[in-house]
Amino acid sequence: MKKLKIVVLAKQVPDTRNVGKDAMKADGTVNRAALPAIFNPEDLNALEQALRLKDAFPGSQVHVLTMGPGRAAEIIREAMYRGADGGYLLSDRAFAGSDTLATSYALSRALDNLEYDLILCGRQAIDGDTAQVGPQVAEKLGLPQVTYAEEIRVINERTLRVRRRLERGVEEVECPAPAVVTVNGSAAPCRPRNARLVMKYKRARATQEAQDASEDYFALVNERPYLKLTEWNVNDIRCETRELGLSGSPTKVKAIENVVFQAKEAKTLSATDGDIDALMKELIANHTIG
Ligand SMILES: Cc1cc2nc3c(=O)[nH]c(=O)nc-3n(C[C@H](O)[C@H](O)[C@H](O)COP(=O)(O)OP(=O)(O)OC[C@H]3O[C@@H](n4cnc5c(N)ncnc54)[C@H](O)[C@@H]3O)c2cc1C
Numbered sequence: 001m002k003k004l005k006i007v008v009l010a011k012q013v014p015d016t017r018n019v020g021k022d023a024m025k026a027d028g029t030v031n032r033a034a035l036p037a038i039f040n041p042e043d044l045n046a047l048e049q050a051l052r053l054k055d056a057f058p059g060s061q062v063h064v065l066t067m068g069p070g071r072a073a074e075i076i077r078e079a080m081y082r083g084a085d086g087g088y089l090l091s092d093r094a095f096a097g098s099d100t101l102a103t104s105y106a107l108s109r110a111l112d113n114l115e116y117d118l119i120l121c122g123r124q125a126i127d128g129d130t131a132q133v134g135p136q137v138a139e140k141l142g143l144p145q146v147t148y149a150e151e152i153r154v155i156n157e158r159t160l161r162v163r164r165r166l167e168r169g170v171e172e173v174e175c176p177a178p179a180v181v182t183v184n185g186s187a188a189p190c191r192p193r194n195a196r197l198v199m200k201y202k203r204a205r206a207t208q209e210a211q212d213a214s215e216d217y218f219a220l221v222n223e224r225p226y227l228k229l230t231e232w233n234v235n236d237i238r239c240e241t242r243e244l245g246l247s248g249s250p251t252k253v254k255a256i257e258n259v260v261f262q263a264k265e266a267k268t269l270s271a272t273d274g275d276i277d278a279l280m281k282e283l284i285a286n287h288t289i290g
Pocket residue numbers: 009010011012030040042043065066067068098099100101103107120121122123124125126127128129130131132133134251
């Protein structure tokens with residue numbers, strides 16, 4: 001069985017579990033500086049599936065592709081601490097304000113620079129929450145896609161078998177490779193960092209991060225080229241710039257409202273029929289449901 005080339009699309013997202021009042025800018029975009037940034041949870045599940053295939057097919061390679069600001073290189077390091085072989089940071093002001101159409105366009109053009117047998121991504125990002133990018137990337141690359149994957153097995157060089165988690169249970173499907181597969185949060189959790197890999201890769205940097213680095217750092221990179229994380233800007237991908245960023249984004253955020261619950265809005269309910277009944281009536285009356 002040949003060695004697989006697997007690319008994992010991973011997004012650095014604001015930790016929406018810690019959203020404060022300055023989370024959003026006036027123009028409706030996320031104030032990323034105000035929020036701790038994390039590895040999108042379901043992208044970690046996708047990474048684990050990739051690493052399991054690498055274990056199963058020795059010599060296979062796993063690389064992460066992420067589009068974002070310079071600090072998004074952090075999730076490439078995070079993936080390498082867990083066993084990925086490296087990654088690509090796609091970063092340029094031209095990508096700013098991208099909606100899912102523009103994001104998937106830029107990612108698909110970057111994927112044209114790479115060889116791959118399989119593209120894995122998370123089912124959904126916890127900030128935009130659209131679950132659109134994976135299927136859109138598949139469409140733009142003309143590849144088959146399988147969504148809501150819980151386990152991916154490679155049957156042979158041309159066939160994948162995927163167990164999907166659906167509302168009504170699980171389904172097993174076969175799909176020709178190469179393909180795009182989106183991975184569900186119900187899939188196996190990602191393995192932890194490996195201490196040896198943390199020591200090996202903790203000084204890996206993308207171009208933007210290394211701008212103010214010392215001479216010693218560049219001498220170290222010469223010795224250990226794997227410490228140089230590949231960074232691409234708009235000139236490194238063949239693309240129509242009008243299809244990037246805000247100009248390539250038909251989705252216009254009309255208004256954003258911060259919903260920060262006040263203590264007085266919380267209500268403690270007992271499990272009595274009366275309380276449940278009263279709550280249902282209230283939720284119907286204020287059109288939250290129904
Ligand atoms: C509150 C909010 C609401 C938004 N609403 C919309 C909307 O309604 N429509 C719209 O078009 N855009 C919307 N956006 C913008 C949207 O977040 C971005 O376009 C984003 O880059 C992709 O959409 P998503 O976050 O929904 O990702 P999803 O489509 O949910 O992501 C699915 C998977 O695609 C991969 N992926 C996504 N983004 C990247 C990336 N930058 N780098 C690498 N892999 C990636 C990851 O594997 C991820 O798990 C919204 C943003 C915010 C913050």
